[in-house]
Each structure stands twice: as structure tokens, then as C-alpha cells.
Amino acid sequence: GTDVTEAFEAHHLNPNTVKVLEKFYKRDAKTPRNSPFTFKDDGFYRTLKTKVWEEIQKIPNKESDRTAFICDSLLFTCLVSSTITCWAKDYWIVMLSYIVASVTMAWVIVAAHNYIHKRTSWRMYIFNIGLWSYSGFEPIVFWNPRKERPFYADYAVIIEQILFPFMFIMNFLKRFSLNFTRPGFFTQHYRWHDGVGFLLPVWIDVNPD
Template identity: 25%
Template sequence: MAPRTSSWPVWSNISSTDNNIKSADDWIEAHRMEDGAETLWRVHDELYDLEPWIKKHPGGPQWLEITKGTDITELFVTYHLNTKMVTDVIRKFYVRQAVTPRKSPFTFKPDGFYNVLKSRAAKQLSLVKPDNYTIKSMLVVDTYILVTLALCIGVSLTQNILHTLILAVLTGAVLGLGTVASHNFTHLKDNWRMYYVQLSMISVREWRISHVFSHHIFTNTVQDLEMTLLYPFIHWFPTDDKPFTVRLFPFLTPVIYPFIIPGQLAIRTFKGKNDIADLLIFVIPALLMLFGQLTVISALIAWLFIVMTSSFMFTFVGFSAPHHFPDNFHDGDNVNGEHMDWGLHQTYTSVERNEPIDNIFLTMATFGDHTLHHLFPALDHSLIPLLQDTFEDTCKEFGLDLTQKSAVTIARGQFKQLVRLTPNDPKRIP
């Protein structure tokens, strides 16, 4: 199929935007063919052989293993606050200059919004001890997952089928919120808590491609897999090729939410891309069968209710996060020029949400403080609030709008975006 039409000319004729990209592995393989990294790692216009560094990488080997053969410029810049230190390290692995221009519209000019904000954030965070804060996020996700496992045992002990199913739905809801909170740890260096998301059938490896490499870097564009994988059931772009079901019945799109995460498991199983971590999906059915009196069939039915409820909750929270408000940039909207500061792009694709309750249990389970999380994805979520004043001051300096919207307004906005056909005018570029 032909590539999707993009606001950015650089993506007008490349296969990584084709409609037949249906999995994270399809997407990363397309980038290996298109990024001009030549089986190496590309940062800006330079190629590096990081093979000797994979096992020494402080963030863990998986990051480099997955990205071999691709352009990692945005990941390199945004995942390392101390740019000078990591630049000194990576120079040891320099091979040669790339022979093709970068296929990305995003820039990181020294005096641009992102690098100015990043330098200020690094200075701010140098004054604190991160470990004093990260224990909070650990407590949050451990609590959600432990409550989920306890509820699983409760499901297995119920004798009434109706009570079993009601408790299974409750278990799935808590698991969904716990999965949202646990996603924090998939952004950090390799750690055992990142595997909590596997309980809801999400693959850490696949998630890092589709969410970290794709969504976080190319937010709301044709390169964002969270925008494209569900086509034609969900169509976020302001283009006139929306299926009539989306145009006429946008409020019915949540019908597919329970099937999204199990569907991704089916796709990677069919394509033979499962790994050993996928065995963790059987923890919940094992609890259902080992700690109670449920038959195998009853346990499987309860498990089905848990995972489908979890998928619904996780997807609803994700789509109700600040990205799909109709005033945000979505690919297909008009832009000024062929390039944009990456940090500006992140602010244009995320509306600020008014948090009625300042509680880390709530913010982590609902993708709170979302714009700052996108700007500094490698930071543990417990550190994000420390940058709020710095962020607001820098945005004011660059003339950026931080008007907050309520969670309800943003949630309703996603359905308005689903039916929006008219491109927005360009955002003001300082």
C-alpha cells in the first residue's frame, strides 16, 4: 500500500508509514532499511558501532539490541540529560559519516526550546538524590500489582459464578491501572518491575518499540504506531479517508478496547515473535487454578474477563490522556516549514491536564504530568513534578500556551478528534 500522507515532506515516500505496518517488528524493520544507519547506530549524521558497548550499556542491553541499524538521534538526546558525558563515551565508537540525510523533521538546536529546557532540568535535578524519590513510584506499582494478585486469589475462592465474574472485572480494572503505572519502568534502565506489564499480555520488547521508540519520539504522526496500528477501527488523523463507522459512531470505538492487547499477543504469536518473558502472562491463570476451587474452564473464563477488562481500562486511560484533544497537532494538520524543534512538537501534541488531586497513585495510573513525561521519558515519574516550575517558566519564555483542561474535557475531546476532518492551522513557532 502507499504511504500515509504526512504533514512532513520527509515522510512522503517511505515504507515505515505504509498502511500494512501491523506490528512493532514491521515498523522497526522498515526503519532499518530506511534510516541510513547501515547495520550500525546513527546519531545525527554520524554512524557508530555500539556492538562492544551493548553489555556495558548502563540502561541495559535491550535498548541497543532493538535499535541496531536505526537512527537513534531522538532517543540519544532525550534519554541522556548529561549530553556531554554520553557524547564523550560514544565518540569511542565512531565509524564514519552517514551518506544519506536524516529522515526526521525534528531538530535539537542549542538555543532551541528543548535544549534550553533540558539544560535547566539537568541543573534542577542535580540538586536532589533520585533514590529518595523513586521509592515512591516503586511503592505505587508494587501496590497495584499486589492488589491485583490478591484479587485473583479472591476470584478463585468465590463459589457463585456471578460473584466470580464481578470480582474478575474489578481485578482487571486494577490490573489495567497497575499496567499504566508500571509503564514508567519500561522507560528506565532494564529492571524487573518493567515485566509487570506482561501480566496484562503486553510484551516489554514490543512495547519499547511501539511506545518508546515510535510513540514517544514521533508523537501523533504517521510514524506513531499508537496512531496507526488500529486503523481502520480508529482513525485519529484529520483526513477525509476516515471509515464511515468512525465518522458516524465515534462513541462506539471503545467496543474494540477489550480486544486490543490480546490482539497484539495474537499477532506476535502468529508471527513467531514471542520471547521467554511472555510466559509471565500465565501467572494470573495459575493463581486462579491453584488457590481456589475453580474448574479449568471457569478459571479460563475468569482470566478472559480479567485481561479484557484490563485491556479496556488501559486503552481508555491511554486514549483519554492529553494527546487526542482536537486542538493538538495531529499529522495532516498544516505546519510551517519542513523542520521543528522536537520539544516544541511534544508540547503541540499534548494538552495540559488539570490534576484535581495531587497524588502519585493517581497520576501514575492515569498518565498524569504527561507533557513533561514525554519531554524527559528516562526520568522516573516521581521526579517529574520537580521540573514543573522550570517547565512553566521556559514555556512562558518561548510563548507557549499551557492552559489546562479538565480530565473530562480531554476525554470527550478524543471523540471530537475522531470525527475531525479539517486540518488545524500551524502552531506558532517561536
Template identity: 30%
Template sequence: MGKLESTVPGLSYPSARDGALKTGIDFLDGRRKDDGAEGLWRIGNKLYDLSQFIKNHPGGSEWIALTEGTDITEAFQVHHLTDRAERLLPKFYIHDASTPRCIPLTFQPNGFYKKFKARALKALEGVDIHRPSPRTNMIADMLLAGTIISCLTASATRAWPAIIVSAMFLTWLSVTAHNYLHMRNNFRMFYMDLCLMSSNDWRITHVLSHHLYPNTIWDYEVYSVEPFLSWLPLKNKTIMSRILSLIYSPIIYTLTYVMQGTKRYYVALTKVDLHPQDLIPFILPLAMCTVSESIGAAFATWTTIIFLSSFYFGYTGFNAAHHHPDIFHDGDICRKDLDWALLELDAVRDRYLIDSSLFLTLTNFGTHTLHHLLPTVDHDYLRRCWPALKETCEEFNIPFKKMTQWELTKGQFQQLLRNEPKTFVS
């Protein structure tokens, strides 16, 4: 796509965007080139050495180990609701950074995000914000059981109703597992690995990229599917490429699992970056072989389930919250206030009906705005924070908008066709 100039003032071009394969490892390698962290951890304009804290990090060592040599300002601010982590920082301070930040987003004490977070924390009093609710765990575990039982049934019978039900269960399980990826290390986040996608890679590409910089040139989930799907309103999008994107969409949906699975094992084998969870995708097909008439029949059934589930997952994810002509995309004229939360509000929409049910929320990427603002909080507890968000929106005169699933589905295709920028309020 060439080097694009972001319309977010001061947002630099990310090196990772030019990678041929576009993996999570590429994203982090690009950040190490761009962030001026000098091999340490950058927060704001200060550099810290967190190497001695890796094993003691309450959220798990992986978060700190992954981000060594990068700017973690946004992740640090958003992943810690209390001020405990901030109070610990001075003991790890090394020196000030010698280069300015390549990301201009702010967290001012009187800005939108800080005020909202304080209200949200008050709304969550009495809740263990570091753990999922029993209801969420029950739904996730029931979806796991439903996935295994339906897949075994499909393998034994090769009946289309069983195959379709299996695909639905696997999709619901994978989306629900996404809720756990943002939290401290837990075994339920590995439920996602059953569908070929990597929970480890998603912690990078989804949590550390998409969630922190949605719909910008830094958003992995935007640039990883370019040039086939180009959501940014670029004037150089030709009529042919815009029309072809409508045809590519269902193909991308169907191949999402396979493409990410291929990247997963390519990186694991070429970079010798194997993880125990890389064995999890083999559990379902191996189990299905035990009840099938043959290994070939089991593999054919599993493959069919994978492609059907991938289509459902792709449709759900790409049409859930971010792509519509009335939603900010890099290339549009953004607001002057660069408070991080305001970018999130401009780049996200919630949906009617989906947000009214915990099951629908967990299985359809629901409660999307609150989840972006408070990603580590379990979806079951997020609903307590609606009044805090409403109050803060009213204080800053920010309209809060919801859409129907149909509006977002239709709007996603309209966004693929759009090449004229819009102006978002200052």
C-alpha cells in the first residue's frame, strides 16, 4: 500500500506495516525500531528496566517479556485500573528517552479517559476485576463441551446438521476465548487455539495493536488484510479494487483460520518459537479420528468444520464494531483532542440486541466500546460501567451511538467502497 501519512497528527508510520508476512512478531520487531525504548520499556518519555519484575508481574510474565524494547504507554495505562503499578514504576526508572514518542495519544489527568476510568473503578467496587465472573466461566466451559461433543458427533455421523452445529460451537468458543486473552494468564484463553488461530499471536496483534490503535495505520487487523480489503478511505483506491474487495470479503472470512494457522506454524518452525499451546489445534482432529470410519473421513469433516467456523468468525469479527462510513478511519480528519479514549469512541460502535445478553456479548464481540476502554475487565462486569461512560460522554459533550447488526454489516461494505475522507468533530 506504500507509505501512508496518518491523519492522526503526529502518528508516525509503523515499520511493521511493510512486512511481507505481517505477523505478531513483525509488529513487535517494528515497534523496537520505532519506539526509541533503547532495549528497555518506555512509558511516556521515561525508560524503565522491568527485567527484574518479569517473573513477579501479577498479569503473567508474558506481557512484559513480549514488550521488551517497546513503548508500552497505552498498554500500561489501559491494563492497570488502579494506581498500584504506577506507584511501583519509580524503582525501575533508568533515564528519560532521547527521542519523542511516535504515538501522540494522551492520558491527561483531566482528560476523558482518566475521568472515565476513575468512575468505572468506583462502579466496579466489590468486584474482583482481575478475574472473570463464574457466569462467564460457566458459559465458556459449556461451549468447550458443546464443541467437543458436536465435533465427535459430526465425525461419527458425517451429517450436515452436526457439522453446522460444530462450526457454530467452535466459533462461539473462539470468540468467547478472546475475553480471556486480555486478562492475566489463564487456561481458558487457550480455547481459541482449537480453531488453528494462536492465542499467543492474538495477544500481540489484537491486544497490543488493534485494541490500542483501532482503525489507524497502526492497527494490525486493518493492514494485515490489505490490499484485498482496504477499509481506510484512501483516494488512490481504484474502482476495480473497491469492487473486488466486496468479492474478497467472504473469501477472507472463510480462510481466516487457515491463514493465521499457516503464519503460526511458519513462525514457530522458522524462528524456533514453539509454545506448548501450539499442540492444541491437533486435539480436535485427533479426537475425531477415534470415532470416524477412517482418518481421511475425520480429516475431511474437521476441515469442513474449520472453513465453516472461519467464515462465521470472520463475518462476526469484521462486522462487529469498527467499519462503517460514520466511524473514524485513518484518512479521515480526526478530532484535535488526542485523548486515547476519544480515538476509541470514534473508532468503535456498540450494537442493539447483542449487548442485552451476556451470551450474545461473549460470542459476538459485544459491549465493544467498554471492552476497548477496559479490556482486562470481564464482559459480565463491564455492564456495571455503562453509567460511568454515559456520564463522561455527557461531561465532554460526546454523543454515544449504537447501531444494529444490519447497519454495521451493510456499512462494512460501504466503508470498503469509500475513498473520500470525513471530518470528525474537534
């Protein structure tokens, strides 16, 4: 009962995939779209996809290996630097490794977000290392355009800077509390990758000073 048109159009750039979408056609929408962007051949999605697809063909295949190496290196650096933070005795070494661990953790979450938009890969689950489920989006910030939206949506660039440092923990606590307030939430919504958020604290715990 869910319209997958927008998700399909946004995530599949290859023009040949349009034929696949046609196989799942049920009926035209009964209500108008709440987004100004259409799926017509001369509309926003198809026009942008055509131009992006042309540019993607120019990118060497080895670039995907390079991005994977960057993501893996950031995760490795985060784990190593967090370990050094526990082991080191010198104040400046502790502070330096602490900063490196913090920065690489933030960067690896951003890097892992790239894999959420690709086929299923273990790297997409690295996003959960920040206690934020990869499936939990738009809690307050609205990234997608829509006709009707709250007034604060226009100030997303400011709201992000203020709330994002706390949103990861808030999202985790919200999901955790739903286990006690919504029957069957744990069995229906929790998966193994929800435990990835405990990787770093467990890693630090098994590497004490």
C-alpha cells in the first residue's frame, strides 16, 4: 500500500530501470503530490538523473574501491585512536587521540551514509556506530521539498548545527523507550545492526588502561 515511485526514482539513475518500475504499476495517485517535483520526462527527477547518469559514466570503476578504502580507514583509525586514549598516560597524547577518535567517528558516519544509498553492504551499518539507526531520518530537519511544511524547515542549516550533536543519542533513547510503550516494537523493528552503536564503548571497555 506504499507508493515507491519517489524512492525508486531517487535511487535508480540508470534509465533502463524505468522499465522495472512499470511492472509494479497499480494505479494513478488519488491525491496531488506534496512536492513540486514531478516524474515526467522533462521534470526535475528525470532531467537531473539524465545529467547525473552521463557524468557517472565518466567516473573510473576504481573510484568505488577508493571510497571503500577511505571508509574502512576512518573506522580503523577511530578504533585505534580510541584505544590509545585508554592506554596512554601522557595528557597530550590522550587529548590528541581523543580528538582524532572524535573526528574520525564523525567522518566515518558521514562516509557510511554514502552506502545507505547503494546496494546492501556491511559499510552502511557503520552509520549506526553513532547510535542512530540508518533507517531513522527527518526527525526535525526536512531535507525533501514539500508544499506544506513547518516554518522551521527553512532554518534547517541552523537547526542541524544545534541539534545534531544530540540527535544521535536522542534517537537511540527514543527507539529504546518505544520497547516499553509500544507492544511488539522490539521484535518488529529491532535488528542485529541496532547493536552496532555499542561497538565503540565495548571496544573501549575491552581495551582498558
